[in-house]
Amino acid sequence: MYERSYPLMGDKITFTIYGIEEVIAELLCADAYDYALKLENIFNLFDMTSEINTLNAKRDIKVSQHLNKVIKKALVYCEKTKGRYDISKGKAFLARKNKQSLPRLSCTYKDIYVKKDRVALTHPDVVIDLSSIAKGYIVDELTAFFQSHGVEEIFIDARGDMRIAGGEEVVDIQHPRKKGAITTITLRNEAIATSGDYLQYDLDYEHSHVLGNELISVSVIADDLCTADVLATCLMLLKPQEAQDFARREGVRAILLTKDLQEVRA
Template structure:
């Protein structure tokens, strides 16, 4: 289940210095899902059958895909997208949960998170149809905008309907995060409290490593030409998501076109906010919020973060320098290692 609005893989694990005291080693499980990979680590418990747990992880991810993938023709989401206007479609509690959060974050960010952007994303060449031969015209953008809008989604109980036929819902800006949360809940149902779950860069951590040290995460410096670390941090029992536009873009006639589309204009963003990291107990919320704040720009992103007490690290390209901005909640929750 690949994203139409693609969030680059901006987080990776950092090895810790070996502790003097040795405790139980870690169990590591991995595989492929949603067009990317997943990784699960937890402190080994001899009472847990890791093969059985791995099978349950695989089945959970298959289930999430069958609900929310736009690439599976008979997925629950595909059935919704194929349905005509004003026709109620029965949906699962899981899909309803993700839709509710997508709409909540859309309202919270004044429409910046918009899961109906598919027509515009495709028009600009960041969907399955690839890069366009020519830059879209104002008329083409205006036409695509007519098929976009959260206000066209109607939720009633366990049913959804669309106000217009061409509405196309894509939950990829938030569904990977939901998958991380689902796996974290699965681990906790086994009594596992010291773990790391990651799907395609979205990550949730709990407890400590087998060494007795806290989990550490590296935030990548927003460079398109090389890999470098911006910060190494510890986030406690939280999820982390980072969004940026410095890897997924193209240039035409000297103009840079980002994969991040502003729902209000229909055009790629043009501001200098290049990286947004969000810390939150829910990976689903962190995932969606990181994308939304990347769209609105530095000033608006910080205003939203301060208003709603969200832990956010912003990196802005100002001249030749990368300038960091931290929300008060980020400074409170996060321990900066480097």
């Protein structure tokens, strides 16, 4: 086993490789990290030179295949949640992160127009924010990178959002109100993403980065991390029964925790 961590996406990412000689694993991790940095530079809303911010500034551009694919997938879930999940509301996300009053926005995801490799933002309020899905996409791309170089078993942990390919891994789901885990699960060629009011908040849990949530924690287990990542955010924005039904329709497992600390599974 070879393990290596690198700074990424405001925190760190850890690669754990099984069944590969250490010298080869070290080189693969270095190359994978270079690829991760290139991907991060596409989606980073806090880097004014990123591709997503170029789109937000210029409003109508040809985009990379990576950005195009993620925007299209995110828009599918905007539609499925009838706009409760909405990637056009980046201004509200940035205001909350900067401890500013929330702006009044009249845009929706329907003001994002995609045609082939071109994306246009047709309302002045639109700022695309893909933080709810980009990390999962990056991890999936890195998993594919390792597999294309002969790695049969790889475990990637990106600040608690994880994917195992070619094996299984036992992971804890953090309790949202105290130290320790609420449960332990085994991932078998699966991914898990968690969204919760305890992960990023200002002053108290009522000022979470997740706007409009009734649940306090959602963990989604899916075949890939991009899907788990976006669905964890989507479910956080729904009422508990709606979230349970939505997860079942999407064919994923989910562990939901309500404000009174009741666990609901789907």
